[in-house]
Amino acid sequence: MKLAQGIVVGLIAGYYDVETTTGIVRTRARGVFRQKKQKPAVGDRVEIQIDDQGMSYLVKILPRLNRIGRPAVANVSHVLLVISAIEPDFSVELLDRFLTFFSWQRVRVTIYLSKTDLIEAEKLAKIKQKLSYYQAIGYLVFTDYHEVQRQISTMIQDDQIWTLAGQSGAGKSTLLNHLKKDANQTTGAISTSLNRGKHTTRKVELFKLGAGFLADTPGFSSIDLTLIKLNELCNYFVEFKKASVNCKFRGCQHLKEPGCEVKKLLKEEQIMSSRYEDYLAIRTEISDGRIPEYLK
Numbered sequence: 001m002k003l004a005q006g007i008v009v010g011l012i013a014g015y016y017d018v019e020t021t022t023g024i025v026r027t028r029a030r031g032v033f034r035q036k037k038q039k040p041a042v043g044d045r046v047e048i049q050i051d052d053q054g055m056s057y058l059v060k061i062l063p064r065l066n067r068i069g070r071p072a073v074a075n076v077s078h079v080l081l082v083i084s085a086i087e088p089d090f091s092v093e094l095l096d097r098f099l100t101f102f103s104w105q106r107v108r109v110t111i112y113l114s115k116t117d118l119i120e121a122e123k124l125a126k127i128k129q130k131l132s133y134y135q136a137i138g139y140l141v142f143t144d145y146h147e148v149q150r151q152i153s154t155m156i157q158d159d160q161i162w163t164l165a166g167q168s169g170a171g172k173s174t175l176l177n178h179l180k181k182d183a184n185q186t187t188g189a190i191s192t193s194l195n196r197g198k199h200t201t202r203k204v205e206l207f208k209l210g211a212g213f214l215a216d217t218p219g220f221s222s223i224d225l226t227l228i229k230l231n232e233l234c235n236y237f238v239e240f241k242k243a244s245v246n247c248k249f250r251g252c253q254h255l256k257e258p259g260c261e262v263k264k265l266l267k268e269e270q271i272m273s274s275r276y277e278d279y280l281a282i283r284t285e286i287s288d289g290r291i292p293e294y295l296k
């Protein structure tokens with residue numbers, strides 16, 4: 001019997017393909033996971049056991065950073081967030097929701113503005129101006145997919161796992177197709193589900209890109225922020241968190257507290273007003289424990 005470690009790079013019909021230093025090993029998950037209500041996911045770092053008959057089993061899931069999306073991908077460290085300039089319309093509110101979610105999940109975000117070819121120059125300039133704020137607070141922003149193509153493989157480092165995210169129709173599959181030559185994702189049409197009734201035959205894969213992986217899944221288009229703790233939300237607005245060291249009170253929620261640095265910067269227009277409004281809106285969403293109807 002032999003033990004090895006690796007990364008789950010593929011999941012198909014109940015088999016887990018694990019990349020080890022000696023190649024890819026197709027494994028079955030041990031029944032123990034079912035008892036523990038655990039499910040290995042693509043991206044998991046795992047231990048496998050190869051018995052004397054050459055049968056391979058996935059026996060242990062190593063601690064995860066996160067497990068996000070549908071189908072789920074584990075240990076996602078970076079997201080390429082696709083936001084469209086038009087169809088659907090560009091929305092800072094949507095952008096803020098995604099950024100908050102990923103900040104909470106400890107996932108770094110690179111923003112890609114799609115469909116810039118479909119919009120008038122003037123409107124595009126306005127969007128780019130808004131995006132420059134996001135650049136200033138630390139996000140990398142691309143507005144040209146050739147630029148993404150050129151840089152992505154150097155951006156993905158050391159076994160990092162990247163995935164795509166963005167609203168439905170934003171252009172995730174289109175981008176994915178550009179990024180992988182042998183692409184076969186469906187674009188345009190409503191995403192076809194591989195779920196067939198109760199017995200799912202899902203295929204989820206990581207493909208190698210740069211020094212790491214990009215998940216070959218449509219990524220995710222909807223998120224739920226209601227599980228974030230209300231008084232921790234302020235930590236996930238990166239520029240609020242940075243400013244908060246100068247708030248008078250520790251744990252300042254930047255509402256009506258005296259000596260609040262965030263409110264001061266907001267007044268001075270150094271913090272974008274829509275960011276603050278979205279912060280308040282998400283607070284309400286968390287307190288109410290549900291996603292507002294208009295966002296569903």
Ligand SMILES: Nc1nc2c(ncn2[C@@H]2O[C@H](COP(=O)(O)OP(=O)(O)OP(=O)(O)O)[C@@H](O)[C@H]2O)c(=O)[nH]1
Pocket residue numbers: 114115116117118166167168169170171172173174175186187188189190191218221
């Ligand atoms: N003109 C133009 N069309 C684009 C661009 N990106 C995507 N599209 C089109 O927009 C439509 C939706 O793109 P998809 O790639 O399917 O979007 P998606 O984000 O994968 O959508 P879901 O699968 O619903 O989540 C398709 O008809 C694409 O051809 C772009 O940069 N320019």
Ligand SMILES: [Zn+2]
Pocket residue numbers: 244247248252253254255257259260261262263
């Ligand atoms: Zn404050």
